[in-house]
Amino acid sequence: MLTAILVSAGLALVFGILLGVAAQWFHVDGNPLAEKIDAILPQTQCGQCGFPGCRPYAEAIASGQADINQCPPGGETTIKNLADLLGVEPKPLNAENGSEKEVPLVAVIDEAVCIGCTKCIQACPVDAILGAAKQMHTVITDECTGCELCLAPCPVDCIDMVPVHGSVDDYRFPLPASAQSAVPDVTAAPRPAPESAHV
Amino acid sequence: MSEIGPKVTKARYDFHGGIHPPENKQLTRDRPIRDLPLMARYVLPLHMHIGASARPVVKVGERVGKGQVLAQATDFISATIHAPTSGTVVAIDDHLIPHPGGLRAPSILLESDGDDLWADMLEPWPDYQTHSPTALRSRLRESGVVGLGGAVFPTAAKLATGPAQVTTLVLNGAECEPYITCDDRLMRESPADIVAGARIALHMLGATQCLIGIEDNKPESLTAMRTAVAEDPRFAVVSVPTRYPAGGEKQLIRMLTGIEVPRGRRATEYGLLCLNVATVASVYQAVVHGLPVIDRIVTLTGGGVVQPDNFKVRIGTLMNDVLTAAGGYRAGVDRLIMGGPMMGFSLPDDTVPVVKATNCMLALRPEDRPEEPAPQPCIRCSLCAEACPADLLPQQLYWYARSRQFDRAVAYHLFDCIECGVCTAVCPSHIPLVDYYRFAKTEVWAQEREKSKATVARDRFEFRKERLERQKAEREAALNKKRQALEAKAAKAVQTPKPPGDTPAEPQTSTETAAGEAAYGEYRPGHAPIDTRLDSAVEAARARSKARRAALEAQRTEAPIPESDDESEKI
Amino acid sequence: MTEYVLILISTVLVNNFVLVKFLGLCPFFGVSKKIETAIGMSMATTFVLTLSAIASYLTETYLLEPLGLAYLRTIMFIVVIAVVVNFTEMVVRKTSPLLHNVLGIYLPLITTNCAVLGVALLNVQQAHNFTESALYGFGASLGFSMVLILFSALRERVNAADVPLAFEGVPIALITAGLMALGFMGFAGMVKA
Numbered sequence: 001m002l003t004a005i006l007v008s009a010g011l012a013l014v015f016g017i018l019l020g021v022a023a024q025w026f027h028v029d030g031n032p033l034a035e036k037i038d039a040i041l042p043q044t045q046c047g048q049c050g051f052p053g054c055r056p057y058a059e060a061i062a063s064g065q066a067d068i069n070q071c072p073p074g075g076e077t078t079i080k081n082l083a084d085l086l087g088v089e090p091k092p093l094n095a096e097n098g099s100e101k102e103v104p105l106v107a108v109i110d111e112a113v114c115i116g117c118t119k120c121i122q123a124c125p126v127d128a129i130l131g132a133a134k135q136m137h138t139v140i141t142d143e144c145t146g147c148e149l150c151l152a153p154c155p156v157d158c159i160d161m162v163p164v165h166g167s168v169d170d171y172r173f174p175l176p177a178s179a180q181s182a183v184p185d186v187t188a189a190p191r192p193a194p195e196s197a198h199v
Numbered sequence: 200m201s202e203i204g205p206k207v208t209k210a211r212y213d214f215h216g217g218i219h220p221p222e223n224k225q226l227t228r229d230r231p232i233r234d235l236p237l238m239a240r241y242v243l244p245l246h247m248h249i250g251a252s253a254r255p256v257v258k259v260g261e262r263v264g265k266g267q268v269l270a271q272a273t274d275f276i277s278a279t280i281h282a283p284t285s286g287t288v289v290a291i292d293d294h295l296i297p298h299p300g301g302l303r304a305p306s307i308l309l310e311s312d313g314d315d316l317w318a319d320m321l322e323p324w325p326d327y328q329t330h331s332p333t334a335l336r337s338r339l340r341e342s343g344v345v346g347l348g349g350a351v352f353p354t355a356a357k358l359a360t361g362p363a364q365v366t367t368l369v370l371n372g373a374e375c376e377p378y379i380t381c382d383d384r385l386m387r388e389s390p391a392d393i394v395a396g397a398r399i400a401l402h403m404l405g406a407t408q409c410l411i412g413i414e415d416n417k418p419e420s421l422t423a424m425r426t427a428v429a430e431d432p433r434f435a436v437v438s439v440p441t442r443y444p445a446g447g448e449k450q451l452i453r454m455l456t457g458i459e460v461p462r463g464r465r466a467t468e469y470g471l472l473c474l475n476v477a478t479v480a481s482v483y484q485a486v487v488h489g490l491p492v493i494d495r496i497v498t499l500t501g502g503g504v505v506q507p508d509n510f511k512v513r514i515g516t517l518m519n520d521v522l523t524a525a526g527g528y529r530a531g532v533d534r535l536i537m538g539g540p541m542m543g544f545s546l547p548d549d550t551v552p553v554v555k556a557t558n559c560m561l562a563l564r565p566e567d568r569p570e571e572p573a574p575q576p577c578i579r580c581s582l583c584a585e586a587c588p589a590d591l592l593p594q595q596l597y598w599y600a601r602s603r604q605f606d607r608a609v610a611y612h613l614f615d616c617i618e619c620g621v622c623t624a625v626c627p628s629h630i631p632l633v634d635y636y637r638f639a640k641t642e643v644w645a646q647e648r649e650k651s652k653a654t655v656a657r658d659r660f661e662f663r664k665e666r667l668e669r670q671k672a673e674r675e676a677a678l679n680k681k682r683q684a685l686e687a688k689a690a691k692a693v694q695t696p697k698p699p700g701d702t703p704a705e706p707q708t709s710t711e712t713a714a715g716e717a718a719y720g721e722y723r724p725g726h727a728p729i730d731t732r733l734d735s736a737v738e739a740a741r742a743r744s745k746a747r748r749a750a751l752e753a754q755r756t757e758a759p760i761p762e763s764d765d766e767s768e769k770i
Numbered sequence: 771m772t773e774y775v776l777i778l779i780s781t782v783l784v785n786n787f788v789l790v791k792f793l794g795l796c797p798f799f800g801v802s803k804k805i806e807t808a809i810g811m812s813m814a815t816t817f818v819l820t821l822s823a824i825a826s827y828l829t830e831t832y833l834l835e836p837l838g839l840a841y842l843r844t845i846m847f848i849v850v851i852a853v854v855v856n857f858t859e860m861v862v863r864k865t866s867p868l869l870h871n872v873l874g875i876y877l878p879l880i881t882t883n884c885a886v887l888g889v890a891l892l893n894v895q896q897a898h899n900f901t902e903s904a905l906y907g908f909g910a911s912l913g914f915s916m917v918l919i920l921f922s923a924l925r926e927r928v929n930a931a932d933v934p935l936a937f938e939g940v941p942i943a944l945i946t947a948g949l950m951a952l953g954f955m956g957f958a959g960m961v962k963a
Contacts, residue, residue: 038657041653042649042653042656043652043653043654043656043657043660044656045656045660053660054657054660077646110748110751112747112751113744113747113748113751115740115744117740125660125663126656126659126660126663127659127662127663127666128659143655143656143659145652145656155740155741156740156741156744156745156748157744157748158744158748166302167302167304168246168296168298168302168304170645170648171298171300171302171641172638172641172642172645173299173300173634173637173638173640173641174638175601175635175638176574176631176634176635176638177574178574178601178630
């Protein structure tokens, strides 16, 4: 019996030391996963997910504190890509965070009404508004992400969200109608999964 | 069939796949090219070519002459647009363009004055050999020469082969698509122009030989071109077997030279360059005669037109004007297609202009085309793979495009698909395969655009964070400096008694601080404005703007503002 | 020499651990949705299987058997396997955090993969020597990898196709696996287990 105990203890000691050394050698710094998640997010920096920007949300997902379905500007595509990256099932967008827009919107300042107060300039997370105090403000359409953070601070309510002016270069051909009723759209949310492990 | 001369060789190689659709060329192959009368108006879209849109250089209301530059080429890959006739520019606005989605795009609307007078043209260069290839390319760019086979790639950019040395010029006279006969007629009526243009291209490229590929269903063209090249040892006229799509660039090159240009590589890397016969004819006109591209040959055909014909149509002619001049539609016509039955697309409206890519206008009645039953499930028969001329796996592309697995579709060479339509034609389940690939391609491009937009947004966000932190740090540093200066002054004041008459230090700094804070006041996040007068000013402004907005709304409901009055935004 | 070849053929094809012996089904179904994950999992399992087959053999031959501690075999083997898996997990986390996140729970579950413990115990049962044990472990992992990658390729195609609603997802995957097992029955009897 003593041999059994000694052998077990000895092996445990040896393995423990081995693993301890290996843990030092293979130590990983930082959170490279957050970078990969951030690369998928749409960078609207709108805060609808509940986090102050896309990077904090990415880090929250990486550490398991946030779910993957909280980003309305990213929509189903982003959820699907996140699901693919993390090896989890895609799920429908969380309605509490907002809804996906069918067409992308950009902000437009009504210049007749603008008073030049710079409040919207300070609010824009990507510096897409051009202007200075008492000078005309204007939104640089190409840089606007449609986050709508400028609407609230404007004291004269002169900012509108309008659909983006589409062009031939942006044209997207539609998916042709198919014979089957159940097209296997892998972006679609699946039926509610059972409680057991994902297979 | 007339005899083909001794110098016409048969193609020695072949390409994979392809089909034999009913040709239907007999409707127009023996109709000589006719001119159209001058129309009252012309519409010139600014983006009639691959590459960047052209920029208008005329103003609304300006009078222009025939051949005058209306819009200038912008980027390296871009083309100039000229007036098809003399007249007045009435508008520079969005207009319906020939596009499967029925889109509108910025165009120049020209009203003709009936005189058809030429503006100043470029200097004719009959001695083109004395000009450098660079100068000649410039001439092509200024003359708006683009590929007239349907791809409308600016020829000047195509001929700028850089370090690659092209040894063989291939002329594409195959015209493999059913119904279309514009190149056929051009080769029969103006073969000398084509050969002259080819000679210019040979000079520009420094190439030593020219192969002219023509399908064997055009014996008259073969004879005409053979006669036109005469004893020039650099030229060889080669007849290729009639099979669609023998006119595809890679397919034609394979048949004429046996070289298979691999995926992602260009023909120039193999010493080859392919140009359409109509393109080289326009090269000749531009270089030797100084004439810009203002017209092209268009085949108007199909069972839905009263008299099918080949026309020389000025660019910008509205298609309904062409049809009216040609005799109009037949009863029962339900489709107008730009292009041929394989690669063309249905036009939702015929008030679109003829553009540089319009090689054919095909009007069809239901009895002129085969039945199109509803698509059925894919049975994995792989007839599509057997027929694909680009050696792709259409079935796999179909499954991946359908389930939106675009990364896999791209891995299966989605972007090597030339959208020839052979797979759709052979599918026994009548699945519109090419539509799936077009869908997948535009989705992939949309994703790439979104990704690059997101990267830019992220960079701007990071920079803004940096900027705010920097400003905060600068402000802290400035305040610290002031504080330190204060303390130094106070220390000095304690040591040395103040002489009377000097202003005490304290009030001075308080006004300084107040002034400083007032200057920063508005910009300090999280701080209430120092000047309480600002609050009431804001209130007053709010009230004023509400009133102004209400007034503007009332105005706008009476007289709606047009969509966009800023042209520079659109171009 | 022929024994070694026979061992390889036996473990890879004839007595394939997944489709014939029915060991190691958990990662087989859990990690086979995409080919890239399957390849990553195969590499991890190959490393673990081969190393733990060797380590278990050494433990059994030089520690347990001479000291008469055969009754400690099960737990000692599990400890050995757990250590190897832990080590592999660290390596994977360092070299590819993405793969680590994608494999998720299935990476540490290689510990309780019955194929791994099965190989270790079968080596003892069949009294293999060192080379035979190592080859047995390596062959088992080769068979496992091959079947896993093939199955994931099939699954990708099936998931993109038109499966009746009732069969979507797991049911059609199980049917496919069953048909694969049917195929492997063709090897039955060629080499004695």
